[in-house]
Every structure is written in C-alpha cells, then in structure tokens.
Amino acid sequence: MKSYFEQNDKVLSSHHMLLSLVDIAKQRGVLPDVLLKGSKIFYSDLLREPLKISSEQLQKVVLNSIKLLPQGDVAFLLGRRLFPSHLGNTGNALMNCRHLADMVRVIQTQQIPLFPLLFMTIKRHKQQHFFAFNQSLTTLDTRYYHFLCEVLASALVCAIKWRLGYLPKLCFTFPYAEPDYIEQYQVNLGSDISFLNSVTQQPLQISIKSDDLYLRFCDHNQSLKRHYLNLNSSLLPCNQKAQAVGLIQYILHFIDKNNSATLEQVASSLLISTATLKRKISAHQSSYQQIIDQYKQQQAMFDITTLGLNNDKVANKLKFSDTTNFRRSFKRWTGMTPNELRQCYITNKGLTD
Amino acid sequence: MSHYFFTSNKYLVAILLFTLVTICSTAITIGEFKAINSIAWVDIIGEGGMMLMIFTWIVFTLISRPAGRVTTWLFTGLLLTEISMLLDFLDEFIHYAAHNSWFTTVESFPAAIGMVLMTFALYQLHFEQQTINTQLRRTERYYREHSLTDFVTQLYSAQYMKQQLKYELNHVKAHHSTFSLIMLDVRKFNDFNQRFGYAQGDFLLGEIAKLLLMNIRDGDLACRYASDRFIVLLPNTTANVARVISGHIEQAVAHLAYKSGDSSTAIYPKISSCVNQYQGQQSYQEILAQLNHKMSVVKYESTAARSDVTCTNVPVSN
Numbered sequence: 001m002k003s004y005f006e007q008n009d010k011v012l013s014s015h016h017m018l019l020s021l022v023d024i025a026k027q028r029g030v031l032p033d034v035l036l037k038g039s040k041i042f043y044s045d046l047l048r049e050p051l052k053i054s055s056e057q058l059q060k061v062v063l064n065s066i067k068l069l070p071q072g073d074v075a076f077l078l079g080r081r082l083f084p085s086h087l088g089n090t091g092n093a094l095m096n097c098r099h100l101a102d103m104v105r106v107i108q109t110q111q112i113p114l115f116p117l118l119f120m121t122i123k124r125h126k127q128q129h130f131f132a133f134n135q136s137l138t139t140l141d142t143r144y145y146h147f148l149c150e151v152l153a154s155a156l157v158c159a160i161k162w163r164l165g166y167l168p169k170l171c172f173t174f175p176y177a178e179p180d181y182i183e184q185y186q187v188n189l190g191s192d193i194s195f196l197n198s199v200t201q202q203p204l205q206i207s208i209k210s211d212d213l214y215l216r217f218c219d220h221n222q223s224l225k226r227h228y229l230n231l232n233s234s235l236l237p238c239n240q241k242a243q244a245v246g247l248i249q250y251i252l253h254f255i256d257k258n259n260s261a262t263l264e265q266v267a268s269s270l271l272i273s274t275a276t277l278k279r280k281i282s283a284h285q286s287s288y289q290q291i292i293d294q295y296k297q298q299q300a301m302f303d304i305t306t307l308g309l310n311n312d313k314v315a316n317k318l319k320f321s322d323t324t325n326f327r328r329s330f331k332r333w334t335g336m337t338p339n340e341l342r343q344c345y346i347t348n349k350g351l352t353d
Numbered sequence: 354m355s356h357y358f359f360t361s362n363k364y365l366v367a368i369l370l371f372t373l374v375t376i377c378s379t380a381i382t383i384g385e386f387k388a389i390n391s392i393a394w395v396d397i398i399g400e401g402g403m404m405l406m407i408f409t410w411i412v413f414t415l416i417s418r419p420a421g422r423v424t425t426w427l428f429t430g431l432l433l434t435e436i437s438m439l440l441d442f443l444d445e446f447i448h449y450a451a452h453n454s455w456f457t458t459v460e461s462f463p464a465a466i467g468m469v470l471m472t473f474a475l476y477q478l479h480f481e482q483q484t485i486n487t488q489l490r491r492t493e494r495y496y497r498e499h500s501l502t503d504f505v506t507q508l509y510s511a512q513y514m515k516q517q518l519k520y521e522l523n524h525v526k527a528h529h530s531t532f533s534l535i536m537l538d539v540r541k542f543n544d545f546n547q548r549f550g551y552a553q554g555d556f557l558l559g560e561i562a563k564l565l566l567m568n569i570r571d572g573d574l575a576c577r578y579a580s581d582r583f584i585v586l587l588p589n590t591t592a593n594v595a596r597v598i599s600g601h602i603e604q605a606v607a608h609l610a611y612k613s614g615d616s617s618t619a620i621y622p623k624i625s626s627c628v629n630q631y632q633g634q635q636s637y638q639e640i641l642a643q644l645n646h647k648m649s650v651v652k653y654e655s656t657a658a659r660s661d662v663t664c665t666n667v668p669v670s671n
Contacts, residue, residue: 027552028504071503071510073579080543081551158543166653183511183641187538187579191646
C-alpha cells in the first residue's frame with residue numbers, strides 16, 4: 001500500500017464533494033451528464049455504488065461547473081453542504097467536540113476523510129492562532145485551486161457558526177487576486193477578507209483569537225466522539241498505520257520533520273528511486289527545489305510579517321549559512337528584499353491592495 | 354422551458370409541417386426534375402440558405418414565445434415568407450410544363466403578404482413589450498442583459514448592481530445629488546436550509562424577492578447580492594427615507610407565513626437590514642465592502658444578543 005497519492009490516483013470518495021456538486025447543478029437546471037462530461041464518470045454509476053475518483057477527474061467536473069454556472073456561488077454552496085452530513089463518521093465526531101480547539105485536533109488527525117486536497121499547519125502568536133492551508137497536490141489549474149479554497153473556507157465558517165451559534169471574528173487571506181464575484185466572499189465568509197496577489201506560493205491563511213478556540217459548545221459528548229473516530233480508524237486496511245496523503249503534502253511534511261532533507265532521503269522514505277520521484281514531481285509541474293523554496297518562503301514570510309523577526313534570526317531558523325545568502329534567496333522568491341517587505345507592512349499594512 | 358412553449362404552439366407546428374410537405378409534394382407531382390448539368394449550384398446555395406434561415410427563425414419563434422395573438426401573427430408572416438423561399442428553391446431542381454407555370458409566377462406573392470403581416474406583428478410586439486417593461490420595473494434600469502439574472506430569484510445579480518452603481522455614481526457626481534443603498538439579509542437561512550432542504554431555501558428566497566419588489570418604489574432597483582443577501586438601490590433618496598422603506602420591507606417579510614411544500618405549518622422568516630447614503634466620493638467596490646461590513650456588524654449584534662439568552666459560551670482553560 002502506497003503512503004502517498006497523485007493526481008490520477010482514485011482515492012477521493014465521490015459522496016464527499018461530487019454528489020453535492022451534481023445536486024447543486026441539477027437544482028440550477030444543468031443535467032448531471034453535462035456536468036460530468038469529459039471526467040469519465042457517469043451519473044448512473046454515481047448512483048449505483050460509492051465510487052472513488054481522482055483529483056484529475058474532480059478537477060474536470062469543477063471546471064465544467066465553473067463554465068456552466070459562472071455566478072461564482074457554487075463553491076460556497078458546496079462548502080455549506082459539506083458539514084456535517086457529507087463527512088460521515090468524521091462529521092459525527094466533529095459534532096461531538098467540546099470546543100473549536102477540540103475540532104482542530106480532530107481535523108488534524110482526520111485530514112484525509114475530511115479534505116484530502118488541502119492540508120493544515122498551525123502557528124500561534126500573541127493570543128492569535130494562524131491556520132495555513134497548502135495544497136497536497138499541485139493543482140494544474142488555478143481556477144480549481146481557488147474553488148477548493150472557497151469550498152474549504154465556506155465549510156469552516158458553516159461548521160463554526162453551527163457549533164458556536166454565531167461567527168467569531170475570523171481573518172482570511174487568500175493567496176490570489178480578488179475575483180469578480182467578491183460579493184460571494186463577503187456574504188459567505190464575513191467582512192475580514194484580504195487577497196494577496198503580489199507574492200505567489202503563499203498558503204490560504206485563516207486566523208482567529210486563541211480564546212475563541214476554547215469557547216465551550218452547548219452540547220458535546222467525548223465518548224461518542226471517540227466512538228466515531230474509532231469507526232474511522234477501523235476502516236483502514238490492517239497493514240497500514242495511516243492513510244495515504246498527497247505527494248506534495250508528503251514531501252512538505254518530510255522537509256518539515258527532517259531539516260535540510262535531500263531528494264534522495266525523500267525518495268528512500270517513499271520506497272521509490274530518485275529518478276521516479278523526480279519524474280513524479282515534474283508531473284506536478286514542480287521540482288524538488290521549488291517545493292523546498294515554497295516551504296522556506298512561507299516560513300520566512302510568516303516570521304517577518306507576523307512574528308516580526310529580524311533577518312539573522314530567520315536565516316538561522318531556516319538553516320541558511322549566512323544572512324546575505326538568505327536575503328538573496330528571499331529576493332528571488334518574492335521579488336523584494338526582507339526589508340522592502342517590512343516597509344510594505346509598516347506603510348500600508350500589508351501587501352493587499 | 355423551450356419544450357413547454359413548443360407544446361403550447363403545437364397547432365402552429367402542425368400547420369408548418371403540413372404546408373411545407375404539401376408544397377414539396379405538389380411541386381414534385383406537377384413538375385419534372387431537371388437534368389443534373391442544367392442545375393445552377395450557386396443559386397441553390399443562396400436560395401437554400403435563405404430558406405433554411407427563415408425556417409430557423411420560425412423554430413426560434415415557436416420555442417421562445419408562449420401561444421397568443423402576437424405569436425400567431427409573427428408565425429403567419431414568417432410562414433408566408435418561407436413559402437416563397439421554398440418555391441424559389443424548388444424551381445432550381447424542378448421544371449414545370451407550360452400549363453402548370455402558374456406555380457412559379459405566384460411565388461413572390463406570399464412573401465409580399467408575409468412582410469406586411471410581420472410588420473404588423475412587430476408593431477403589436479412593441480405594445481406587448483411595453484406591458485412587459487412595466488412588469489419588469491423595479492428589477493431593471495435602462496439596460497437589459499439576460500445573462501446577469503439570478504436563477505433562483507429571477508432578480509438581477511450582483512454583477513448588474515455593480516454596473517448600475519457605477520452609472521449612478523457618475524450621475525450623482527454630475528448632478529450633486531445623492532442616493533441610498535439598503536442591504537437585507539435573511540436571518541438563520543442556513544438553519545432553514547438544513548431543516549427544510551435546499552430546494553425549499555431557494556423557493557423562500559424567491560418569495561422574499563417578490564415581497565421586496567412589492568415594497569419598493571418605481572425607479573428603485575432590487576438585486577440579489579449573494580446567497581441570502583439582497584441589495585436595493587434608491588436613487589435621489591436620503592438615508593432617512595431609505596430607513597423607512599427598509600422598515601416596510603422588514604415588516605412585510607415578518608408577516609410572510611411561508612409554507613414549505615404541502616405542509617400547512619407556517620414558517621415566519623426574519624430579515625435584518627442596514628442602510629447607507631452616498632454622495633459619490635467612493636468607488637463602488639468601497640461602497641459595497643463598507644455596506645457588507647455594516648451588515649456583518651448588524652448580524653453579529655443580533656445573533657450574539659440571542660445566543661446569550663439560549664446558551665452562554667464561557668471560555669475554559671486549555
């Protein structure tokens with residue numbers, strides 16, 4: 001059993017997003033087979049048995065839906081429907097959590113059944129939690145990536161509203177330019193939304209006051225929560241400790257755990273040759289160096305803009321041999337030096353326009 | 354929808370087919386085919402093309418218009434023109450004997466009558482369109498673009514409102530006047546969806562949209578902003594007047610006893626609203642962002658106030 005999946009591996013459950021997408025399109029007057037055109041999925045098969053689909057197939061359907069229903073609300077509607085009924089046991093487990101922090105723990109362990117295509121990393125600073133979401137596979141079409149971000153954000157807002165009864169202050173930073181249908185973001189996600197279009201390779205970031213994470217919900221049940229989580233882990237094949245994650249996610253995790261990991265080390269942990277790994281990464285239109293750069297760039301951006309660290313400390317943290325080297329790399333990643341970036345944040349409060 | 358109009362015009366479809374078949378069969382019976390080498394292919398392409406185009410016009414008329422007087426006039430005019438075109442086209446293949454040559458001499462009459470009838474039909478269509486325009490007031494201003502309508506409520510979408518806001522801002526700057534915007538948000542809409550289903554949610558939005566239209570003035574424009582949020586543009590209006598009107602809408606919606614499907618149990622939806630007045634100093638993006646922010650604050654206050662009563666959220670230690 002592989003410990004990773006790629007674009008064309010059929011690992012995603014069809015009921016997770018596809019069925020709702022078909023349903024929404026049907027409600028808007030689009031025939032299911034028109035929506036599924038070109039994805040090699042047939043509506044009759046979807047109804048017959050639970051299917052597994054690949055990210056590639058989902059991308060085709062999502063792009064079809066964007067073309068057929070261009071108002072931009074589909075992703076948000078989909079996100080609203082996701083929680084909790086389409087999430088199976090994990091949804092039930094989430095419904096029995098004590099508070100948001102408890103839900104975050106479940107989300108971390110249950111990423112694959114919940115949202116296999118984006119994964120979360122958490123940082124804390126000054127009574128504020130920062131959740132960063134990166135792609136577990138590099139999606140080749142940006143519209144598909146935006147769609148996934150919208151679904152995730154809308155599902156999170158819906159879940160928080162449902163469990164807490166109201167929406168606490170959340171700040172969203174989307175790593176792309178403001179879309180035409182900004183009204184969908186405003187209405188579905190609240191008013192604290194910014195778009196980061198001058199620097200690429202950043203994650204979708206959501207921040208919340210740390211105190212809000214520990215507001216206790218009216219109803220919760222720890223034993224039920226454990227029960228549903230046990231049901232989930234009993235579904236795993238017995239020879240496997242954890243579920244497969246996206247290839248890029250696997251590599252980013254590996255880099256995070258083993259500082260200055262080489263391509264050879266990653267390949268050997270995946271039980272494949274370096275040449276094969278290289279080929280697989282380039283099929284994602286990326287390279288190992290790009291993945292490492294993305295990792296370091298994100299760390300550096302956060303350390304500089306949010307933590308306010310100086311160049312020496314950041315360079316040291318990221319294991320650069322000296323600060324000049326770090327400054328040069330940073331300029332290559334973002335098009336500006338660390339000091340120019342700091343100036344940006346001092347003068348106009350960020351890179352958003 | 355197109356299927357629906359097609360069946361409602363089924364007599365006209367029958368007449369169309371009958372006429373075309375009769376003409377073709379008569380021509381074939383009384384005439385005889387020309388030799389291949391005497392056929393003018395250029396003429397066939399030109400006349401055949403015109404015949405096909407007019408046939409397409411007839412089909413579009415039949416599938417896009419409900420049955421009625423104007424439709425019948427339009428159809429008759431087009432059909433007569435089509436008859437002329439068809440006769441002209443058949444001439445290219447078929448040669449008529451001397452005693453049957455009347456069949457070709459009459460070929461231009463139907464088109465002449467048809468053109469007169471179509472002119473009359475378009476004159477009637479003008480009056481029909483005027484009636485429809487009054488039905489469309491409050492949902493449309495100056496400019497029509499069917500691709501911007503919202504599927505669920507049949508109102509125009511946010512995109513249309515942005516266009517109109519741009520227009521209004523220029524107008525306000527030039528005339529030193531003012532305008533107001535009302536934003537309305539259906540409360541607990543997600544709960545409603547979870548309980549009664551998403552199809553019912555869409556119906557509810559449609560009903561609220563109708564109430565909204567009934568409670569605004571001519572010259573105002575109501576659009577669906579996104580999801581459960583609506584926006585109304587009130588030209589030449591101060592915030593005070595706008596507040597009164599938004600109060601009327603809130604009251605009207607509060608008295609709506611919505612029935613889900615066949616059930617006779619009434620559901621009373623509630624909406625929150627906020628109002629802002631503008632002079633034209635800001636861009637439309639700023640205006641919309643500001644209004645949405647105000648709406649979030651209003652919503653947050655109303656829900657937070659209620660959740661204090663039903664459940665106290667106390668921070669606990671980690």
